[in-house]
Amino acid sequence: MNNPFEPINARLNNLEALTLEVLQLLRSPNQSASDQIGGIELAAQITRLSKARIYTLVSERAIPHKKRGNRLYFNRTELIAWVEQGNRQERGGLES
Template identity: 75%
Template sequence: MSNPFEPINARLNNLEALTLEVLQLLRSANQTDTDEIGGIELARQVTRLSAARIYTLVSERKLPHKKRGNRLTFRRSELLTWLDEGNRAEQKGGFEL
């Protein structure tokens, strides 16, 4: 006599394998995005600032960057950290008049 739970067990094993595959893809996608290195276009995309403003922040050494010769490079993870550090503290107790 065959096990009536065998089809259910096979489906659960298939779901587990698919879930593990999706998790692995998500983890690799996140690592690729945060480790991305690029030029001014990457900095503009991440910060949503104009090229002129980015160059100003670079010249003031306020924006994380690397420079080799005349070439500026930016790391996505460093730009995201820079943006997170710019959060203002929340005001407690509402507005003051």
């Protein structure tokens, strides 16, 4: 007779192994996520803008990027700083 909890136990073991692997990657000093460099997909993920809009901003030189040949590169830290610069100031002196 098979143990009905065996598949659950196997999945829990798999989840535990994956969690330990992720923790190890997060703790590794090799390359932090803040220094990650990527392509248009990274820019779209961070800014939540469409690829077409990002290409427009690149052509206007309005978004931080690097270009090597025909490839675009974006730095996660620079993109986050760029997004944060877009924060609007609260209006002063207005009360409800």
